[in-house]
Amino acid sequence: MRQRLSLVLVALAAFLAVLGVMLRVWVYPHVVAVPDNQYQAVVLEAKDATLIDYSKMAGVPHQHVTIVETLKGDAGAAEAYQRRTGRSVVVWDALSYVLGNDGKRLSAIPEVYPFDAHTQEPVHCCGENVDGQALSRVGIEYKFPFDTQPHDYQYFDPQTRTSAPIHYKGTTQLDGLTVYYFEQTIPWTRVPFPKAMPDGVAITPQQIDSLGYQRWYTTVRKFWVDPVTGAPINGEEVHNEQLRMPPSSGMAPVTIFSGDVKIRPDYQAATVALVKKERTLLLLLRDDLPTGLPLLGVAALALAFVVEGRARRRTAPPTLPVASVADADEHGGAGETATAKGAPAAPL
Amino acid sequence: MRALIAAAVGAVVAVLMAFVAVPLADQNGPTTAKPLLTSAPAHP
Known part of the structure; x- marks a missing residue:
């Protein structure tokens, strides 16, 4: 379940990062x-x-x-x-x-x-x-x-x-x-x-x-x-x-x-108010979202690593005590097998 | 490997969304910016 969650977070991270870039380079100039x-x-x-x-x-x-x-x-x-x-x-x-x-x-x-x-x-x-x-x-x-x-x-x-x-x-x-x-x-x-x-x-x-x-x-x-x-x-x-x-x-x-x-001053004031409203929309599309979405993507990716790390710690078998390893070494190097089992799994 | 596939799916969905958003945005919709005119006085 946790591994599935981490995969969803990875997909979300990629989605946010790419969407941020696309908003700036594709959507903004076309819209x-x-x-x-x-x-x-x-x-x-x-x-x-x-x-x-x-x-x-x-x-x-x-x-x-x-x-x-x-x-x-x-x-x-x-x-x-x-x-x-x-x-x-x-x-x-x-x-x-x-x-x-x-x-x-x-x-x-x-x-x-x-x-x-x-x-x-x-x-x-x-x-x-x-x-x-x-x-x-x-x-x-x-x-x-x-x-x-x-x-x-x-x-x-x-x-x-x-x-x-x-x-x-x-x-x-x-x-x-x-x-x-x-x-x-x-x-x-x-x-x-x-x-x-x-x-x-x-x-x-x-x-x-x-x-x-x-x-x-x-x-x-x-x-x-x-x-x-x-x-x-x-x-x-x-x-x-x-x-x-x-x-x-x-x-x-x-x-x-x-x-x-x-x-005339009243028209100038109305113009300023209108520009302030319009520029907010443009800045959102041109700067805020293209910057903010990739940052959210990085956060989602970091969360994915955290979730995945916890999942692996839970599923990993307990490491053999040192004494047992030493004993095992004395009996033909079986300790290597135990260490290998406790090693981290393959990366994401 | 599964993580790579997940990332690719996320990226493709983002690209598709961006491509779909452009034709959906009406030229006179909320993402357009209103221009403003100023002085170009005519001959009195």
């Missing part, structure tokens, strides 16, 4: 994925921003600008792509909706962003675009990969429609989490006018273009990223846009927008 049907909204604010008044063609300071960003996972498109190719993808329909002091729309830029659900590599399908312009992204956008590493990444900038490095600048603490700080600077670059102009502005982007006006943009983009989930738990942009006229006109640039855009 951890971005959901394809998620909906999220984040509200950002730029207090004391400067904003253009198109009727005066001048920048007006001390404006409060609100930006509502939404991400909606297009599950239908993602599943259709997976059926065709076997690859798990996520297709995000994103919208940046900008509101002024009066609550009226200043701008709305839609995006379609398809990417690999596990690795976050960009996938070129499903109508990928920014503001209706088809393109092929390079690098990441919105979210960093699971298990983010402390090095630079290529980050897609939707204004310039190009990718540039976002630099790892260090590790810090934020709301009780260890986070990586990344920063990207986009230098002054000419960018297209968005298709949706502010409410009440009759001029179209094509008409602005034909007048020779140009839209230029620069930003410093900052992210504080939880390395386990790759989720930015805070973000900020020091964002500037100008309306520039051809040099021959002699007219000075006009500020379209200038402000420090930050996540």
Whole structure:
């Protein structure tokens, strides 16, 4: 009975050790994925921003600008792509909706962003675009990969429609989490006018273009990223846009927008709470179980040895007294036989 | 010898469990992690 128990413990030890390894090398990379049907909204604010008044063609300071960003996972498109190719993808329909002091729309830029659900590599399908312009992204956008590493990444900038490095600048603490700080600077670059102009502005982007006006943009983009989930738990942009006229006109640039855009504190707090919950699951699968299960396996194996040792001590016949052995030796070496009987049995 | 067989059985069961767990885990199940978006302000 005890020997059977020790065999069960050996099997359990092997099971736990192998399961721990398999969780890390097989289950974790295959199971951890971005959901394809998620909906999220984040509200950002730029207090004391400067904003253009198109009727005066001048920048007006001390404006409060609100930006509502939404991400909606297009599950239908993602599943259709997976059926065709076997690859798990996520297709995000994103919208940046900008509101002024009066609550009226200043701008709305839609995006379609398809990417690999596990690795976050960009996938070129499903109508990928920014503001209706088809393109092929390079690098990441919105979210960093699971298990983010402390090095630079290529980050897609939707204004310039190009990718540039976002630099790892260090590790810090934020709301009780260890986070990586990344920063990207986009230098002054000419960018297209968005298709949706502010409410009440009759001029179209094509008409602005034909007048020779140009839209230029620069930003410093900052992210504080939880390395386990790759989720930015805070973000900020020091964002500037100008309306520039051809040099021959002699007219000075006009500020379209200038402000420090930050996540509203209530949304930031909700983000931190969500990340803390999600990272617990990931850490369990990535670190805790792969480490803990093999340790339990070692304990089970040690217990198996103990049980087996006790079983053998119980079943082993009593050793002959020394005197008897000596007597036996005198009678033709029979003591060797007695010693051999008392020797340990074959190992497990 | 019996111990080796027991260990092999335990290991094989663990591998099978790991292989079965992957397709069983729904992409939108509890083991997925929710991403979060942050700032990419549009043109005002």
